[in-house]
Amino acid sequence: MRLGGRLAAAIEILDDIDRRYRPAADALRDWGLSHRFAGSKDRAAIGNIVYDALRRKRSAGWIFQEETPRALAFGALLLQGECTPDMLNAALAEDSFAPPPLSSDEIARIADHPLDAAPDGVRAESPEWCEPLLKRTWGDDWVAEAAALSERPPLDMRTNTLRATRDQVAKALASAGALPCDLAPQGLRVPAIEGQGRHPNVQSEQAFRDGWFEVQDEGSQIVAELTDATSGMQVLDFCAGAGGKSLAMSAAMGNTGQIHAFDADRKRLAPIIDRLKRAGCRNVQAVADEAALAPFEGRLDLVVVDAPCTGAGTWRRRPDAKWRLGEKQLEQRQAEQAEILAKAARFVRPGGRLAYITCSVFAEENEDQVRAFIEANPAFRPVDHEALWERHFPGKAARAKIDRATGIALSPHRTATDGFHFAALERV
Numbered sequence: 001m002r003l004g005g006r007l008a009a010a011i012e013i014l015d016d017i018d019r020r021y022r023p024a025a026d027a028l029r030d031w032g033l034s035h036r037f038a039g040s041k042d043r044a045a046i047g048n049i050v051y052d053a054l055r056r057k058r059s060a061g062w063i064f065q066e067e068t069p070r071a072l073a074f075g076a077l078l079l080q081g082e083c084t085p086d087m088l089n090a091a092l093a094e095d096s097f098a099p100p101p102l103s104s105d106e107i108a109r110i111a112d113h114p115l116d117a118a119p120d121g122v123r124a125e126s127p128e129w130c131e132p133l134l135k136r137t138w139g140d141d142w143v144a145e146a147a148a149l150s151e152r153p154p155l156d157m158r159t160n161t162l163r164a165t166r167d168q169v170a171k172a173l174a175s176a177g178a179l180p181c182d183l184a185p186q187g188l189r190v191p192a193i194e195g196q197g198r199h200p201n202v203q204s205e206q207a208f209r210d211g212w213f214e215v216q217d218e219g220s221q222i223v224a225e226l227t228d229a230t231s232g233m234q235v236l237d238f239c240a241g242a243g244g245k246s247l248a249m250s251a252a253m254g255n256t257g258q259i260h261a262f263d264a265d266r267k268r269l270a271p272i273i274d275r276l277k278r279a280g281c282r283n284v285q286a287v288a289d290e291a292a293l294a295p296f297e298g299r300l301d302l303v304v305v306d307a308p309c310t311g312a313g314t315w316r317r318r319p320d321a322k323w324r325l326g327e328k329q330l331e332q333r334q335a336e337q338a339e340i341l342a343k344a345a346r347f348v349r350p351g352g353r354l355a356y357i358t359c360s361v362f363a364e365e366n367e368d369q370v371r372a373f374i375e376a377n378p379a380f381r382p383v384d385h386e387a388l389w390e391r392h393f394p395g396k397a398a399r400a401k402i403d404r405a406t407g408i409a410l411s412p413h414r415t416a417t418d419g420f421h422f423a424a425l426e427r428v
């Protein structure tokens with residue numbers, strides 16, 4: 001396929017996402033199934049246009065003065081900075097599969113609406129209702145912080161130290177261009193893709209099948225590290241999902257002690273079994289029945305709540321979720337978080353720790369939850385988060401946003417990771 005056919009496909013898929021209010025991954029998969037002739041390079045290029053269009057939706061809407069699928073798809077290519085309207089029209093000429101070229105009216109609108117004249121909310125690529133929330137989280141930095149959530153993400157991996165060293169994994173993935181992460185001690189990173197390329201399929205590598213590494217955002221690796229899970233501990237991962245944090249803690253504990261990996265949703269927990277086998281984790285027990293946790297009340301060294309959240313910190317990877325999110329869902333997540341924290345806290349022994357994690361950037365899901373929990377549960381006190389960060393990442397205090405009492409915030413702008421919030425509370 002030439003650019004014109006790819007652009008036409010992206011417009012069709014964006015229209016499907018918009019009209020049927022569905023996840024981008026589903027719309028892309030369905031398009032692929034009904035267009036089997038399209039090769040993997042075409043699919044990757046179409047996926048890039050669709051995801052870039054969703055990442056830069058407000059900017060494209062600004063330069064075109066409308067948010068149609070056509071404006072978003074053309075906007076994605078123009079905003080990547082690799083072509084001008086004239087270059088784009090030249091590339092589409094004499095391509096019978098291409099959408100109509102940019103009209104003189106469209107070209108005039110683009111010229112009349114440069115991005116540097118756009119309102120803050122547009123440059124932040126923020127849904128309007130989120131603007132006050134993002135301002136509350138980041139103050140004067142909010143536009144730069146939110147805009148960084150609209151960039152293409154890197155591909156991060158965590159070395160599974162139960163099976164290999166980071167050097168061994170780096171060697172095995174040398175052709176993929178994986179380099180050590182800046183902060184996570186076992187992390188490796190393939191930078192964000194450029195142009196119409198794609199990330200290597202690292203999960204097809206022998207090293208992956210042998211359990212040498214997991215695909216895991218550096219931010220997720222960092223918060224797992226901050227839990228301070230160490231050898232011999234008795235741990236409960238109360239929202240274990242497919243086990244991203246459990247696997248990281250298992251390695252940090254050197255396969256000693258015990259991690260009870262629980263999730264209220266059996267289907268979400270199910271993949272953990274194969275992952276544990278591949279990674280050689282022998283100290284993790286998957287628990288699908290909450291009643292089975294009863295004997296551990298008041299007895300565990302560490303309870304981790306990787307809470308269900310809006311996922312606003314992962315908007316680089318799931319830009320469609322940003323436009324589907326509404327105030328009602330935020331309220332629902334907040335209620336669930338408070339309820340789960342209260343439940344999970346019962347398992348912490350005196351002197352033990354409760355770690356609260358979200359991949360959201362909203363204070364409503366982070367600092368507010370921590371403050372409310374402490375107020376309602378005076379037996380819990382925040383650890384000194386500045387000291388905790390310094391112990392794990394000495395000399396790098398300027399990187400994260402740290403509040404001694406309410407926790408540590410990571411973001412694409414500051415830590416070049418997904419957005420995460422971490423808080424550790426000690427039971428006195």
Ligand SMILES: C[S@@+](CC[C@H](N)C(=O)[O-])C[C@H]1O[C@@H](n2cnc3c(N)ncnc32)[C@H](O)[C@@H]1O
Nearest residue numbers: 239240241243244245263264265268306307308
């Ligand atoms: C952010 S995800 C967990 C991700 C996982 N820890 C990882 O690192 O891959 C949140 C999880 O919380 C689970 N969850 C939602 N409500 C819950 C509840 N009341 N009790 C326990 N888990 C719950 C969801 O099923 C979901 O898997």
